[in-house]
Amino acid sequence: MRQWMMVAALLPMLGGTALAQETVKIGYIDPLSGGGASIGEVGYKTFQFLAEELNAKGGILGKKVEIVPFDNKTNPQESLIQAQKAIDGGVRYITQGNGSSVAGALTDFVTKYNERNPGKEILYFNYAAVDPVLTNAKCSFWHFRWDANSxxxxxxxxxxxxxxxxxxxxxxxxxxxxxxxxxxxxxxxxxxxxxxxxxxxxxxxxxxxxxxxxxxxxxxxxxxxxxxxxxxxxxxxxxxxxxxxxxxxxxxxxxxxxxxxxxxxxxxxxxxxxxxxxxxxEGIPNLGYPSADAFEKALRAKYDFSLFYPRAVNQMRMFAAAAEKAKSLDPVKVAAALEGMQFDVYNGGGKGIMRKDDHQFFQPMYIASFGDRTEKEPFDEEKTGWGWRQAAKIDPEQTMLPTTCKMERPN
Incomplete structure (x- = not known):
């Protein structure tokens, strides 16, 4: 009887663990208050939308994707506190973009954390912090950047x-x-x-x-x-x-x-x-790619903003593809699958590649001007009546600057 009571007492705890394992948590660490709040909120809602897109297709390896927000107030020290909170809450993937000073602090934190906690590693997906040092002198196996550096x-x-x-x-x-x-x-x-x-x-x-x-x-x-x-x-x-x-x-x-x-x-x-x-x-509305146009329309139907982060789309879709390739959600295996991965970019401009040497993503880039629109430019911005127009396209090969990264990989 006593053994049965002990088993019964453990059942809720086991159920909670199983439930937690059914969710892929991504910690979104960006400003949700202060001077950067407006852009941080847009990023958070964009990632929520992308999680919903993945979940509608069965999630990642059959597990539901959840975006967990953490307000860092665009402050490096606060970001480290929030990163630890994310880890304590079961997060093994974090994403951040606004502020390269924050990105540098997070890269150092994640690298040191993983050195001290083998088997419990976390990955840092950078969607917008573009200081070149992050994929040069401060490069890390645990950091991947989807935005082009400055x-x-x-x-x-x-x-x-x-x-x-x-x-x-x-x-x-x-x-x-x-x-x-x-x-x-x-x-x-x-x-x-x-x-x-x-x-x-x-x-x-x-x-x-x-x-x-x-x-x-x-x-x-x-x-x-x-x-x-x-x-x-x-x-x-x-x-x-x-x-x-x-x-x-x-x-x-x-x-x-x-x-x-x-x-x-x-x-x-x-x-x-x-x-x-x-x-x-790396992309704008009005490029005329049907799949991107459909995504843009769906996002605008739900929120009062346009897609400011095409790179976030590439990031989330490549994360799912890497997990499928690795047949695992273990961060070490996902990282290995991401290295060197080629991927059809969101905007339909061709393939991008995650360079293995420094974890910098290279993709077609666009220079665009903002102003009045033609009939071939259906999307305006912020109800101004004006929109983006392509002025030039730059292929990935034209942007592949060399790196000084000397990456240390886990054994």
């Missing part, structure tokens, strides 16, 4: 800009942290080689997500006589920068990484910069 993006952007004869005077304005520094340094180096005639008339760094009025910065741009600006600003730092530009009547061409983020399209329309704002990205 050097790759600048290589593509400056290849496009080198043939723009109207660029004479250029202003650089970026956020004061590792990513912003990488944008400014890459821009100066690459333009010097490709367009030495372009005069850089300003080079500004400002605090990350803390400026509420960019009027003083815009006044400097206007006074410099610049005809073009390069900025890696994202989130409210881009939207408020363009708002101040509109207020000041600044009319220049903008070459950006994240103009399509929350509030960006509205700010561009209000500034009346019709096809004067360019963005380098």
């Amino acid at each position: 050097d790759i993006k600048m290589e593509a952007l400056t290849n496009y800009m080198k043939s723009a004869a109207d660029i004479k005077k250029l202003y650089l304005i970026n956020q004061d942290y590792s990513f912003g520094e990488s944008v400014r340094s890459a821009a100066k180096t690459m333009l010097k080689a490709k367009r030495p005639d372009i005069q850089i008339v300003g080079d500004e760094l400002h605090p990350l997500l803390k400026i509420t009025d960019f009027a003083p910065y815009v006044a400097k741009i206007k006074a410099s006589g610049a005809d073009s600006v390069i900025t890696g600003n994202w989130g409210q730092d881009f939207a408020l920068l363009l708002k101040a530009s509109a207020d000041a009547g600044l009319k220049v061409n903008w070459y950006t990484y994240y103009a399509g983020g929350t509030g960006g399209p509205t700010a561009i329309k209000q500034a009346n910069l019709n096809h004067q704002v360019f963005q380098i990205a």
Whole structure:
């Protein structure tokens, strides 16, 4: 009788364990409060939508996918606290994108955690943090990046800009942290080689997500006589920068990484910069690929935003494909399956590849301008009536910069 009572007492616990194993938990560690909240919420809902897509097809290896949100307030230290909470909650896969300082801290944390906890490893899927160091000096077997790093993006952007004869005077304005520094340094180096005639008339760094009025910065741009600006600003730092530009009547061409983020399209329309704002990205609406168009329509029907993260689609679908290939959800086996994987990208532009040497994903890239639309461009942004238009496509082979990564792999 006593043995039966002990077994009966254990049954609920065993049932809970079995239930937990039926769910693939992905910890989403990004800002859900503070200055980065608007873009963090968009990312969270996008990943929820992608989880629903996978679950409608049977999940991953028959297990339901669940996105578990953790608010890091765009703070590296807070991110580590949230990462530990995720692990304590049974998460073995985490994803993050907003802030390369956060990404660097998470990479170090995950690498050290896995060294100390063999058999309990976790993987870090990076969907948007683009500091080149993450797949160079700070590369890790446990980190995979689906976004092009900032050097790759600048290589593509400056290849496009080198043939723009109207660029004479250029202003650089970026956020004061590792990513912003990488944008400014890459821009100066690459333009010097490709367009030495372009005069850089300003080079500004400002605090990350803390400026509420960019009027003083815009006044400097206007006074410099610049005809073009390069900025890696994202989130409210881009939207408020363009708002101040509109207020000041600044009319220049903008070459950006994240103009399509929350509030960006509205700010561009209000500034009346019709096809004067360019963005380098791995995909945009209005490319005309039927599968991507159907996804875009479904996402917009559920949420009040467009797909800002095509790379998140590639990430989640490749995760599922890697688990199927490995026939396992063990992070070590999934990581091995991801290395060198070729995959048909979301936007229909061809195949991308996860380079084994540094875990950097290479994919077709697009330069697009934002403004009025033709009949072949059905999607607008933020109810502005304006939309994205392809200006150039760059094949993966043209963006494969070398890496200095010396990766240590588990035995």
